[in-house]
Amino acid sequence: MAENEQKSSVSGAGSPEEIGEFWDSHTLDDSPEVREVHFDVHAHRRRRVTLDPDLYEQVEAEARLRGVSPETLVNRWLTEKLLVNAPGRNQA
Numbered sequence: 570m571a572e573n574e575q576k577s578s579v580s581g582a583g584s585p586e587e588i589g590e591f592w593d594s595h596t597l598d599d600s601p602e603v604r605e606v607h608f609d610v611h612a613h614r615r616r617r618v619t620l621d622p623d624l625y626e627q628v629e630a631e632a633r634l635r636g637v638s639p640e641t642l643v644n645r646w647l648t649e650k651l652l653v654n655a656p657g658r659n660q661a
Contacts, residue, residue, distance in 0.1 A: 579591075579602060625639065
């Protein structure tokens with residue numbers, strides 16, 4: 570191994586083959602760097618709305634043109650629509 574090549578911080582191996590050999594006989598429990606952690610996840614629950622397949626194809630094509638996912642595009646469009654209609658929402 571050349572001097573400027575790095576070794577794996579866990580296995581001390583210097584090649585993919587040596588790393589593979591190391592992990593064939595070890596687990597993460599063998600590493601002093603591995604420790605149990607606890608954390609809370611604060612994620613908002615997502616809701617799903619079904620779309621007509623033909624409509625989804627159109628949304629998907631438009632999203633591809635804009636370089637975003639169909640989900641992102643629909644969320645943007647709905648947000649814009651709700652913001653535009655928000656001032657008149659209280660009118661009967």
